[in-house]
Amino acid sequence: MTLTQQKKLKTVLIGSLAWIIALVLFFPIFWMFLTSFKTEAQAIAFPPELFFKPTLENFAIVQERSDYLYHAMNSVVISFGATIIALIIAIPAAYSMAFFPGKRTKDILLWMLSTKMLPSVGVLVPIYLLSRDYGLLDTRTGLIIIFTLMNLPIIVWMLFSYFKDLPKEILEAARMDGATPWTEVTQVVMPLSVGGIISTGLLSIILCWNEAFWSINLTATNAAPLTAMIASYSSPEGLFWAKLSAASTLACAPIIIFGWFCQKQLVQGLTFGAVK
Amino acid sequence: MKYFAKTALVIATSCAATMLATDALADTVLTVATVNNGQMIQMQKLTPEFEKANPGIKIKWVTLPETQLRQNLTQDIANKSGLYDIMTIGMYNTPIWAKRGWLSPINTSGKYDVKDLIPSIRQGLSYKDKLYGAPFYGESSMVMYRKDLVEKAGMKITDRDKWTHIEKVAKAINDPKKGIYGICLRGKAGWGANVALVTTIVNSFGGRWFDMKWHPQIDTPEWKKAVTFYVNMLRKYGPPGATSDNFNQDLALFEQGKCGIWVDATIAASFVSNPTESKVADKVAFAQAPYEVTKKGSNWLWSWALAIPVTSKHQADAQKFVRWATSKGYIKLVAKHYGWASVPTGTRESTYANPNFQKAAVFAKAEFTAIKSANPDDSTLKPVPYKGVQFVSIPEFQSIGTITGQMISAALAGKMSVDQALENAQKIAERQMRASGYY
Numbered sequence: 001m002t003l004t005q006q007k008k009l010k011t012v013l014i015g016s017l018a019w020i021i022a023l024v025l026f027f028p029i030f031w032m033f034l035t036s037f038k039t040e041a042q043a044i045a046f047p048p049e050l051f052f053k054p055t056l057e058n059f060a061i062v063q064e065r066s067d068y069l070y071h072a073m074n075s076v077v078i079s080f081g082a083t084i085i086a087l088i089i090a091i092p093a094a095y096s097m098a099f100f101p102g103k104r105t106k107d108i109l110l111w112m113l114s115t116k117m118l119p120s121v122g123v124l125v126p127i128y129l130l131s132r133d134y135g136l137l138d139t140r141t142g143l144i145i146i147f148t149l150m151n152l153p154i155i156v157w158m159l160f161s162y163f164k165d166l167p168k169e170i171l172e173a174a175r176m177d178g179a180t181p182w183t184e185v186t187q188v189v190m191p192l193s194v195g196g197i198i199s200t201g202l203l204s205i206i207l208c209w210n211e212a213f214w215s216i217n218l219t220a221t222n223a224a225p226l227t228a229m230i231a232s233y234s235s236p237e238g239l240f241w242a243k244l245s246a247a248s249t250l251a252c253a254p255i256i257i258f259g260w261f262c263q264k265q266l267v268q269g270l271t272f273g274a275v276k
Numbered sequence: 277m278k279y280f281a282k283t284a285l286v287i288a289t290s291c292a293a294t295m296l297a298t299d300a301l302a303d304t305v306l307t308v309a310t311v312n313n314g315q316m317i318q319m320q321k322l323t324p325e326f327e328k329a330n331p332g333i334k335i336k337w338v339t340l341p342e343t344q345l346r347q348n349l350t351q352d353i354a355n356k357s358g359l360y361d362i363m364t365i366g367m368y369n370t371p372i373w374a375k376r377g378w379l380s381p382i383n384t385s386g387k388y389d390v391k392d393l394i395p396s397i398r399q400g401l402s403y404k405d406k407l408y409g410a411p412f413y414g415e416s417s418m419v420m421y422r423k424d425l426v427e428k429a430g431m432k433i434t435d436r437d438k439w440t441h442i443e444k445v446a447k448a449i450n451d452p453k454k455g456i457y458g459i460c461l462r463g464k465a466g467w468g469a470n471v472a473l474v475t476t477i478v479n480s481f482g483g484r485w486f487d488m489k490w491h492p493q494i495d496t497p498e499w500k501k502a503v504t505f506y507v508n509m510l511r512k513y514g515p516p517g518a519t520s521d522n523f524n525q526d527l528a529l530f531e532q533g534k535c536g537i538w539v540d541a542t543i544a545a546s547f548v549s550n551p552t553e554s555k556v557a558d559k560v561a562f563a564q565a566p567y568e569v570t571k572k573g574s575n576w577l578w579s580w581a582l583a584i585p586v587t588s589k590h591q592a593d594a595q596k597f598v599r600w601a602t603s604k605g606y607i608k609l610v611a612k613h614y615g616w617a618s619v620p621t622g623t624r625e626s627t628y629a630n631p632n633f634q635k636a637a638v639f640a641k642a643e644f645t646a647i648k649s650a651n652p653d654d655s656t657l658k659p660v661p662y663k664g665v666q667f668v669s670i671p672e673f674q675s676i677g678t679i680t681g682q683m684i685s686a687a688l689a690g691k692m693s694v695d696q697a698l699e700n701a702q703k704i705a706e707r708q709m710r711a712s713g714y715y
Contacts, residue, residue, distance in 0.1 A: 040553055041531070041552070041553045041554075041555075044528040044531070044532065045532065046532055046534070065317065065320065128351055128355065128357075129355060132355055132357045137357055137359060138359055216340065216344055216348070217347075217348065217351070220307055220309070220338045220359045220360065221307055221336040221337070221338055224338070231339075231340055231341055231344060232312055232338075232339035232340060233312060233339075234312060234341040235311070235312040235313060235524070236311055236312075236313065236341070236342040236468075236523065236524075237313055237314075237523050237524070237527075237541065237543055237544075238312075238313060238314050238524070238527075238547060239524065239527065239528065239531075239547070239553065240312065240524075
């Protein structure tokens, strides 16, 4: 086998492996999508039916029972709100740690990340009580605050790694030209790492959109996002798989479409600095 | 610039004024927390009828999975958050929460006809003779079986057979090669899952959860016999992976024609006899739950009820809604819109006396007999200090029941012996009861 053939074979093998992994990861979503067009009887049929007469009945039921647009609007406001606030806090934090590292910078970064290791249920009661006392239960503001704090460590970490890769000489040149820290961040650092900031923001939006634990525990009717709407279709007594799949498909659709349009930035941002 | 500032101020003031005015004229909004059951969904759909009859009251729904609902409601009521005006709670929580003063008694005066409520259900939802949860629907447990398979095997199932007979029938009709399993039972761990069924088996084998001094009895011979019987039968004649089966998984198996016998909630009868979702609708028959040593406690009793937390700021309006949703008139309203086969059952005697319901629901008689025969005040052979058939009406039971369920599930999966599982559960229950100051 020649070297070129070996290279080709390697490419084919890696490509096949990537396809297999992608299909395995995509299969649950595909199955959910398929089930949403089945009747409840078809949804539980064994062996599972791949070819069937599709029905839109489940979507009609979801539309009739739930105010989809209201829940979707809550998801949008909460996800984007939390992401914007988190970025506003994280950019200066990451800037200071990347360009003016102190003795404890690494420890601080590790400590920030360690807060993500705490199981959410461990702090449910104190956060519930604080939310109650400050009138934040079942409000978008309450969830925005929680999601901001929840995603802040990851956002700071990601931005820190992007900022660290910027050549320090550019910042020094800006300082020589009389740039203040504010202009340094807004005129130099941010424009140079716009790809990284966008991909970090996208990741944060996806994380907020998919969050279910706090959404279900801290909301009732006013601030319930799409994850809370999905939960309402699980039934203790009676078949519900097809309806649940329809609700999940409707909840996933906006973020999948959003991710599809932004995939270039997302991949660029996530792989940026991956080979360091 | 000044012009813009002035315009913005005018707009902001107008908006604020409009919002205040809207608030002043706003309806009373009642938030109802519930589970996603067929009957609850009907209630949501029929709510406009209530709103039409009661102008000024609007209903908002929060629907959650059963476990999450319990957690959210407990959080809300224990912390006095006041997020919900009406709560869907079960027979287990109602007397416990009423005792703590967390619930307002239901106004049963006038046309409500409280005496029409099935006595066992009314009793289970009362504390000190006051009703704290208005039953929305009730259930017991019974046997559902494939009469074609049983007849073909030359066997018979009748009301109140012995468990050992049920096992013989399960053995006779078990044919895994054809995809038919002799018996399907709950195997998933949880106090509301496998423990509900296992407790009825234990009761009928002469066992109990606690003695009169609140000492756990989980490692007694009665428990060992009952749980060994359950584990062996389900392992030999049950479907594979039974440890993850709860009501819905067994329902799916039964409706697909994969189970010969299924012992579970009476509410299942309405699903398995419905030809639009069940492949075996015309082949199903029903019988009263089996027993072994005693008939006491061999079928469970449960009800989903509507309760009003004391923290609700709209007590009078909440009472109005609860009375409407659990009234005789509401049952007639459901019948008018969805037919008599779809009405919420297990709550009122008048429903079962109605000839239209009797005609529409083939399971009516079996269900009524099962519900009437369950007695939460006398469900064990030996005396006990607690109330409840498949549960013990103390707050500690939720964790003791769940841990015991996990141990039994582990024994079913073959991860430990039945003896080991029950000994572990006994130790944990003893520790919990001691910590709670029972002895």
